[in-house]
Amino acid sequence: REITPVNIAAELTSSYLDYAMSVIVGRALPDVRDGLKPVHRRVLYAMNELGNDWNKPYKKSARVVGDVIGKYHPHGDSAVYDTIVRMAQDFSMRYMLVDGQGNFGSVDGDNAAAMRYTEVRMARISHELLADLDKETVDWVPNYDGTEMIPAVMPTKVPTLLINGSSGIAGWAWPTQHFPPQPTSPE
Numbered sequence: 001r002e003i004t005p006v007n008i009a010a011e012l013t014s015s016y017l018d019y020a021m022s023v024i025v026g027r028a029l030p031d032v033r034d035g036l037k038p039v040h041r042r043v044l045y046a047m048n049e050l051g052n053d054w055n056k057p058y059k060k061s062a063r064v065v066g067d068v069i070g071k072y073h074p075h076g077d078s079a080v081y082d083t084i085v086r087m088a089q090d091f092s093m094r095y096m097l098v099d100g101q102g103n104f105g106s107v108d109g110d111n112a113a114a115m116r117y118t119e120v121r122m123a124r125i126s127h128e129l130l131a132d133l134d135k136e137t138v139d140w141v142p143n144y145d146g147t148e149m150i151p152a153v154m155p156t157k158v159p160t161l162l163i164n165g166s167s168g169i170a171g172w173a174w175p176t177q178h179f180p181p182q183p184t185s186p187e
Contacts, residue, residue: 034129034153035160039083042072044097045150047122048130058101058119065115074144077115084120085112093164099123129156 030037036044046067052059065080073080086092088100091107102118105111112118137155142148 030161030166031153032161034156035158035162035164035166036129036154037166039068039073039075039080040087040097041154042068042150043080043084043087044122044126044129044154046072047098047120047126048133052121054099054122054124054127056121058099058121061100061102061115061118061120064120071148072143072150081112081115084115085118088120095125095158095163096123097126097129097164125158128158129154129160131155131157 027038030040034041043064047064050059050064050067052064061081061084064084065077068080069075069077084098085100085104087098088096088104090096098120099122100118100120103110103113104118132155133151135155139152140149141152143150
């Protein structure tokens with residue numbers, strides 16, 4: 001085999017850009033079909049599989065995080081918990097997708113309590129994102145290790161991206177408006 005000389009600076013630039021774009025497209029940008037990033041989708045799916053419904057008792061956040069990273073999202077527990085926290089903050093989302101009990105931080109930048117101290121369940125609106133999931137309305141794909149099938153997108157009845165907006169990473173994705181303008185009426 002012959003070794004091909006390569007300019008290291010050009011190779012690093014190209015490789016990093018390819019990697020960064022794959023991360024951004026694969027993890028940091030929501031799918032317009034359901035308005036969710038993969039981690040949000042996996043959290044809601046795990047909560048659904050746990051029966052963690054809006055009208056049932058709360059479950060420890062650590063339990064949900066464990067299911068998500070064990071079955072669907074092989075990344076750090078803090079990334080998943082941070083996602084759950086954001087989904088439960090009324091100052092981060094116009095329509096919260098997770099109903100949290102405990103300290104989920106503040107608009108002033110105070111951190112949420114550790115996952116062992118907080119409890120969660122799906123917010124009522126989240127059931128509208130998962131409605132008809134059992135009726136073959138969306139494609140299913142294998143999870144990261146091929147042991148389970150997960151929805152590629154949620155069959156949502158809610159325009160999640162429009163009502164909650166999104167934010168990205170790496171300077172490539174910019175935040176959409178979190179709180180769409182309210183209709184104004186003359187007083």
